[in-house]
Structures are given as structure tokens and as C-alpha cells.
Amino acid sequence: MPAERMPPTPEAEDLIALTREIVGKELAPRAADAEEAGAFPREVFRTLGRAGLLGLPYPEDAGGGGQPYEVYLQVLEEIAAVWASVAVGVSVHSLACFAPHAFGSAELRGRLPDLLGGELLGGYALSEAQAGSDAAALATRAVRDGDGYRITGTKMWITHGGEADFYVLFARTSDDGGRGISCFLIDGDQPGLTFGPPERKMGLTGSTTAQLHFDDAPVPAGRRIGAEGQGFPIALAALDSGRLGIAACATGLAQGALDHAVAYAAERTQFGRPIIEHQGLGFLLADMAAAVESARATYLEAARRRDRGLPYARQASVAKLVATDAAMRVTTDAVQVLGGYGYTRDFPVERYMREAKVMQIFEGTNQIQRMVIARHLARSVRS
Template sequence: MTVTELAGVALLDEVVRLTRDELRPSADAAEEAKEFPRELVRRLCQLGLVRLGLPESRSGLEFCRAIETLAGGWLAVAESVHLQVLAAVGPARFGGAHVRDDVLPTMLSGAVIGGNCFSEPNAGSDLSHLETTAVLDGDRYRLNGEKSWVGHANVGGVFNVYCRTAGGGLGGITCLLVDADSPGLNVHRPVRKMGVRALPTATITFTDVLVPRDRVIGRPNRGMLVAADVFVQGRIGLAACAVGLAQSALEYAVAYAKTRIQFGQPVIQFQGVSFLLADMATQIQAARQLLHYAVTRRDAGHDVSVEAAQAKLFSTDVAMRVTTDVVQVLGAYGYAQDSPAERWMREAKLLQIIEGTNQIQRAAIAARL
């Protein structure tokens, strides 16, 4: 089945429908079974969400609203679409003719799932200590090393691998687009995560993997220029995930508080509950406005490195606070796995860690003060 790309209101309406009819009913069982929703992700890509998420589309608000909606239904799906966008950012802007003409279209359509390989056992937030190397051997690079915490690792068909090709520090890093079926590339057992279990994350090792020179994304030894675009988009997309997750949790808590009767009245009539919900609503709206400000400025052509970091930091902290408070509002029901609240709380924690920990975001913001 081929799904036609949509735009504007039609696209958002279809995202809302899919979230209501397919994501929400599937989330709990699939998370329990750790089943990657490949068909759902492919259909969302075919609708045009990946193309919409690319910075050059200048459709940041529309993309964020779509991701917010998806995250409110099932974070793993929103995260997967977000990761697919991140995998396409480099090839779309910096890829050569072969990559743009032959590889990128398969990523935009979801026919091929993509991923980014940044982290290593000894290099997480500090990419200056990358140990994965690529040595030019004729018209190919010989790639060796190990990458950790690779999203889409067990389902991906292509990966952007950031590796050292010269010198030390942040200079001498190159981005190579590597096919998952390349001889010498091995994907290991998925990490057993606290949450977002339907989205596979694993270690990938590279042993004398040969990568053609035309698979260099950008210029040799200038991979951090590619990474910079990925980092900004990553923080924007993750902030959208956080806002959507928090909004869904709030709506669930409000509905519960209006129907849960204690001491002869709905618990929402107690100020201890209603004020807590009011604070949640205010924090979520503030996070949303900070995110939308960042993407609006980016779409207008501004450097939003700081604004993206602020949006990621604030939105994910809000999501963690809101989902924790929602469990408190629901009491024992919130702690039980029969309710989605405890899953949301576990999922929110991930958002504070990936795409640069919130401590790294604070450091990035402070450096520009």
C-alpha cells in the first residue's frame, strides 16, 4: 500500500486519527512485548513527516505539532519518526549526488530505517574522545570501532557513523553513511531499557567495514558541521516529544480528577489537586511556547542553538515533573501498570538523558551568556 504525502491541516488530521485509532490502542501491549511498530512508522514517513521535519522544509511548527500528537499517543512511535528525521538531516543537506538521489528517498519514505551513531563506551556527550576510526584505503574507507546506544540499531538499514579520520579533538571527525548489511557490521542484543521498550537500542561494532568515498556526508574531517545540524534538530524534536507526552498525561489526570469521588466530591475540587493540575497546565504551555519560539526563529533562518537547548532542557524537565505528579494525583491507580501513567513517568526520564543530557544543555546555554 502506498500512502500519499499530505500537508497542512490534512496531515495533522491524519496524524490525530492514527494516534487515536492505532497508536493509543497498541502502545501498552507493544511496549510490554518490545515490538517495534515498523508498519506504523513507515506509514507516517509516507505521509511526509520526515520531509516535513528537515530544517530546509521550514515547517517547524507543523512538524512539532505532529510529533506532540504522536508522543501523546505512544512515545516510541514519535521517537522513531524523530530518529528517522535525524538520520536524514545530514544526507539531505550534506550528501553527495548518489546519497541524495538514491539513498535519501528511501529514508524519506520509510522504506529504509535510519540511525545515527555518535556515542561510544568512552565518548558519550564528549565527542572529542571518539575512538572509532576510518582509514582511507583506495576509494574506500576501512571502518573500525564500537558505537553505543544506537537508536533503531536492530531495525535500521543505514547509519550515519561519526568516526575519527584525522587528528584529535573535535577536528578530524568524518560522517560516513554505512549500510546495515555491510560485511563486518554487527548489531548486538538490544539494551533492556526502563521505558520506550518498543524502540530498539543497541551496540553496533564495525570490523574492517568498507565504506565507499561517495558515502562521506559533508567533507572529510568536517563531520562536526553535520553533527551541529543534527544536534539542533534533535533538541527540537525531543522537546516536541516531551510537550506531547506531558499534555497527554495532564489530560488523563484531569479526566480522572473530575470523576474520582472522595469525601463526597470530585477530587479536582480540592485545591491540593486543582492547583497541582493548574501548575502542570501552565508549565506545559510555557514549554510549548519556548519550543515554538525556537522553531519559528529557525524557520526564519536564525541560529537557534541556544533556543533549542533551552526548549529541550525545559520541556523534558516539565515532562518528568508532570508525569511524576500525575502518578501522585492518581495514587495507587497511577502506580499500577493497568494505568498508562507509570509508563509515561518511565518514558519521560529518557527524554532528560538522550540528545544531550540536561546538564549538557545547561552547559551549552551558560557558554553563550
């Protein structure tokens, strides 16, 4: 994949090069078979963790890599260009670590070196059957019980469900709408927690997605993240960062599809010359390249604002919208470039196309991103 992204430091450039090496040696040979079998690649996450790639955007004194978000997202892009399931998993793990880092008590922050150290994997338990885009409508309840809580309810669409070592869980502690939600850190072997079977998905089949069932699960009050009722703002703050992660994953997925399409078009001949030299196909590839580079620019701009401490919520929504729509378009066009071969599983572009679709859905559907952007525009006019 082209490395024309101007990493901010030599250290960052070396880190991206290391990621590319690991991806080429450890991930690329395994991706197609694991996706075909629907096998969760737990050992791959351990490999990435031992290389220091699971905690990149967090401070070194917390067990992280101390890298700016701009660099972390470029690492995600490198992974996604070869294996989107793993890149999404890294993004979700980073999302799960956000709440204890940013809002946790001293005791919970003391656990961060374990959470970020590379051996553990996190999940993010927000969505429910009737609370997807409308996260404030969640029904899972955490009821006070002495010096702790009893949690009952079901979470849906949870990445790493049944595989994660810990989950950041959002549950209702009062009936006061969005102000009645609290956040908790839950161990994967929590008593009273069971899991549904993995969802049978269109793509990202190597990434396990399952329900979480809480049946009167006892959770100490010390596992609450932030104040009681603070959960909804915590969730929204985390999702701004998570949307950037998905934007980077979508950009990498699109870049991978473009790379395969260009390589095929340069080798395949029709009418006496490589098909890339035919204007109709050359223009299609040019549009694909423009879409990838535009997507990359949007997520890097949002990440640089985040790294400078500037507001970036609108830019994160723009990046998620632009990058995931681009991924859907580029992967579809990659199948077209390969023609009949693109429609077979002998080439990875059909898998990339299936994987691109969900990028437009999770971490806030692209319709939600348009609502967020429009609201920011309305506020700018009123101010």
C-alpha cells in the same frame, strides 16, 4: 489533546488533524501491549511513512513533506502524547536524514527520496562508551583503503540499532580531536557491521536501542558526507534540530500524562465531589498545565526562528531543557493524581513517568544544555 497551537496554514491544520486520526486508530490500541512486550513496532513506522509523516521537514523535491519545522514538531507532539517510543523514532529518523540532505554530495542527495519516502528507517550513530556528552572523544576509526575506508569500532545507545535500514555514522579519520571526525552514510546490511542485543531499559521499551560493531567494514569514499574532518560540525548542526525533536516529544508525553490525570480527577470522587474540585489537587493540575504550555512555547519559538533562518542553537537548548524537565515533573505528578492506581500498569501514567526520564539524558543531557546556554550568555556579554 488540545489543539490550541495555531498552525500557520490550513494545510498544516489538516496535517495535524490527520496525525491525530492515525494516532488514535493505529497507535493508541497497540502502544501498551507493544511496550509491555518490548516489541519494535516496525509496521507502525511504515504506516506513518506511507502517510507522509517521516519526511515532513524536508523539501518536496527531495521526497519530503515541505513543511516548516514548527508544523513537523507539532506532529511529533501528537504522536508522543500516545506513544513516545514511536515519536522518538520519528525524531531520530529525521535527525539521520539531516546530514545527507544538508551536507551530502549530489549522489547522496539523490538517495534522499528513498530515505524520506516512508519505507526506510534511519539511525544516528554518534555515541560511544567513552564518548557520550564528549562526542569529540569518539574512537571508532575510518582508515583510508584505496578509494574507500575500512571502519572499526563500536557505537552505543543507538536508537533503531539492528532495525534501521541506514545509519549516519561518525568515525575518526585523524587524531586531530574534533577536527579529525568524518561522517558516513551506512546501509543497515553493511558487510562487517553486526549488532549487540537490545539494551534492557527502564522505559521506551518499544524503541530498540543497541550497539553497532564495525569490524574492518569496507565503505566507499562516495558514502562520506561532507569533507573529511567535517563530521563534528555536521553532528552539532544536526543535534540542534534533534534537540527540538526531543523537546516536542517531551511536551507530547507531558500533555498525554496531563490528559489522563485530568480525566481521572474529573471522574474520581472523594468526600462527595470530584477530586479535581479539591483545591490541593486542582492547583497541582494547574501547575502541570502551566508546565506543558510553557514547554510548548519554548519549542515553538525555537522552531519559528529555525524556519526564518535565524540562529536557534541557544533556543533549542532552552527548549530541550525546559520541555524535558517539565515532562519529568508532570508525569511524576500525574502518578500522584492517580494515587495507588497511578503506580499500577492498569493506567499509562507510570509508563509515561519511566519514559520521561530518558528525555533528560539523550540528545545532550540537561547538564550539557545548561552549559550550552551559559556559554551563549557569556558570549553575549563579551560582545
